[in-house]
Amino acid sequence: MPQLRIALAQVNATVGDLSGNASLVVDWTRKAREGGAHLVVFPEMVLTGYPVEDLAIRTSFARASAEALESLARTLEEAGLGDIATFVGYLEHDSVGPRNAAAVLHGGRVVARQCKHHLPNYGVFDERRYFKPGSSLDIVRINGVEVGMAICEDLWQDHGPTSALGDAGVDLVVSPNASPYERNKDDQRLPLVIRRAAEAGAPLAYCNLVGGQDELVFDGDSLVVSPDGHLIGRAPQFVEHLMLVDFDLPGGREYEQGQIGDFYVRRVFISDAIPAYEPLPAPRVFEPLSDEAEVWHALVTGLRDYVHKNGFRSVVFGLSGGIDSAVVAALAVDALGADSVHGISMPSSYSSDHSKSDAYDLAQRTGLHFTTEPIGDMVSVYVDQLKLTGLAEENIQARCRGMLLMGLSNQHGHLVLATGNKSELAVGYSTIYGDAVGGYAPIKDVFKTLVFSLARWRNTEAEKRGEVPPIPENSITKPPSAELRPGQVDTDSLPDYDLLDSLLTLYVDGDRGHDDLIAAGFDPALVDRVLRMVDKAEYKRRQYPPGTKISIKAFGRDRRLPITNGWREG
């Protein structure tokens, strides 16, 4: 029976960086060769990165992508890697329009190519806006094994390309993916891949992207399953990884080409069966991370890649002594190392002693750079000159802090992090140009109650490893306060966070309406009050910096309400 060793290269590409991504493909193809692989699969659109957004419709970029693909084929050949069949996703632009495509490179040439058929157009995806669908399938024979391909969403459809590949007869399906992380999504991927392997009647090798790209973070979690639903191998989450898998495939199926259902099937010959060799042991099956660990790694990865891919080396933010900035500090230290993290305590006359001491305590625990810059002098110029009172006086404090951080950013080159959480953002409990200042907002999609859970989880992890827990216990236990007037606490303006978050989870993440929420047992006055706050805060949310998305309904690119909006629930 024909043997084939494949490699799944779960790598971290950067959108737009064609030459960097091409180098990544060469480097990992070399690793695949060192592992003895005959075929290597890279993630969806690895050559351009994903998602390219409006770069998809810039013809100079599409031309550069196609040229980079041809050039990559030659580079692989010149590097002595031309005999490995290399599956590389890229942006094609043909007479029909832009395409989300993948090619097979071999012997210095592009020997096969295929365009994605099912174009997702929901959630974070706008592919029907950007791409035209494909309707052909190129099946390549490698080592006498017939290998078909299904690009990402093409897997998620019943009676789609995998079904046609099954009808055409394939021995193996490889699937390049760029499937962003969402909490609990790994629970969906494995059953899906199992279903499609059964449909194709062949093993399925699912290779996913890893790393952060603006608001998205890709978790990897690449998989290989047998046609009878056995999990052969699983890659770890949030790290680059090469998975090697040996197949010994039955062959001898009926092979067809030409029009099969909605698809035109072409056969491409690369190589016949090779002499028998000693297979590798089965690859590891890495366990998915626990819920908190998974979220923590998603946030760390999203933050690190945003900072580094945008050319920054260090970050700065306000350290208030509260839980949000403490968690952001711990994330930043995990992502970048303590020496790249600058926490600024910016006390006002309303700041409590514990604000300053808890911030100092956190700095000692984590080793980050700590500075104190009082804001009293800035605030008093504004308050006195403009005669500000009430909310205007509260806001100017937050804004003086924002401007102070931007001044330090401009002077020293740090990226400013905004430390707000999803609960605040939902109800608009945030000052535009104040605490909303920054280039990135690491916990933008994390509800306050989850911020607390993550803090406890991270401290426990540290204890398990015999390290100092990064987050001061007092930041976890004291009542949250914005400290913009004397004795202020969050519960002056907001319901208790347990109650608020359970309501927001249903209204924001669950898209449930006013009447549903009352039927679910929430106090009608509370529902009215919270829904009005959420609906009013759209402008503030739009002005908030991007942040790592961990849920379907993050406030960001895939969620857009009108600003001018006369609709009120209830």
Add this chain to the structure above:
Amino acid sequence: MPQLRIALAQVNATVGDLSGNASLVVDWTRKAREGGAHLVVFPEMVLTGYPVEDLAIRTSFARASAEALESLARTLEEAGLGDIATFVGYLEHDSVGPRNAAAVLHGGRVVARQCKHHLPNYGVFDERRYFKPGSSLDIVRINGVEVGMAICEDLWQDHGPTSALGDAGVDLVVSPNASPYERNKDDQRLPLVIRRAAEAGAPLAYCNLVGGQDELVFDGDSLVVSPDGHLIGRAPQFVEHLMLVDFDLPGGREYEQGQIGDFYVRRVFISDAIPAYEPLPAPRVFEPLSDEAEVWHALVTGLRDYVHKNGFRSVVFGLSGGIDSAVVAALAVDALGADSVHGISMPSSYSSDHSKSDAYDLAQRTGLHFTTEPIGDMVSVYVDQLKLTGLAEENIQARCRGMLLMGLSNQHGHLVLATGNKSELAVGYSTIYGDAVGGYAPIKDVFKTLVFSLARWRNTEAEKRGEVPPIPENSITKPPSAELRPGQVDTDSLPDYDLLDSLLTLYVDGDRGHDDLIAAGFDPALVDRVLRMVDKAEYKRRQYPPGTKISIKAFGRDRRLPITNGWREG
């Protein structure tokens, strides 16, 4: 031959305001009745406003829309308007999903309904994300006249619904639209409507929305054409308007129902022919506005509706004495009246005497409220405490001004306007949290050279009317400067605006690539420099407030590049 008097109600709806929009329909149906109309057509999705964005997928909103439609039918009947066939666009949500729909209300009931077939998914449109397409056409017989309907984009397709209506046999096509303003777009609408009227073999009545909705502004420009391409009537741009048109139609065509091509055609009876009556004279054919006048009205309408629909009564912004803030001031005075406009001169030690005197001159000319608030004390606290130099010192001046305006906004309830233009935004010549502060940016989509043209045009208009030209001549003629360091002028950092704008027009609006631009004769070093500036500035542009869109490639909702972006042209 059967007679029919129709009314096109070119009205200004507000997204989400179901009860306000329903009242609008009742009020304008009453006007139509007063004009003796038998049928009245409202714009696309008039009941919900357009575009509803993510409200489309909120089931509570879709339910409320459907209920509001039924309730509107009853209200019309109760108001004695039930005998007018009223064509009303709304959001439907049936077993297939959300729909962009329009219904015919008559006798207190919904007698016909139809869902948009062609869902645009480019530019400002995301309809394939939000709606499911329809495949049926309801043709209603009113006064013995067969009236078919084509919703907006359904007109823009060859061999689409209008062709099917022609095959089915109709005497008249009505078309509800929500077609946003774009410079020179009225040049496209009339030939299109003429082509479709010929395809349907019937007159076509095109009713468009008017007014501002966030970044979009709808210009009206409703049209009626005969099947032989004669322009029967044309409504004015940027104002609400009722157009009454009498038809005396041949009838006697072959009428079909059932499946016709891709559409299922239903026939609905409302009324037979009525006794002959004296027709009205033909409606007026309003001339389209000149280019500058059209842009000026678009900007005034967009600004006024954004301010009022969001519940503000007044605006505040920095008056620097320069051309941008002068044009914003003149727009704001035209949109809101001088008493609602607050201009603040915020001099620093680098401000020239002419900055202060030109700002004062503008205030005198327009009658807006004028205040001077020096920023020296705020700036020196930051510069001294944080030891800011160079760019950090320049930026803190712009930011102190932004915070000052926000303080006044919070204290007095004015909406802050950002005064930046498209050329600055394109190349990132703007300070985030500085001059970018605000809730709305009226000239965000206006290149600097067009800002100058508009200023001259507005002054000339004033002279024609015997009024004081609003914009000081010196603001038009002096060299532009940010005045953030001694003797600074824009040309220190940027090419001459004539050259810059011609390059940006090709690169931004025209999506032309690096090599194309050099082939077009631009200096390669200049192309490199400008393209790098544009590509780098995406984050700044995203943080800029919304502003009235006047071009296809405005920086806003329909244009989205990655922030983390390794692609560089050239």
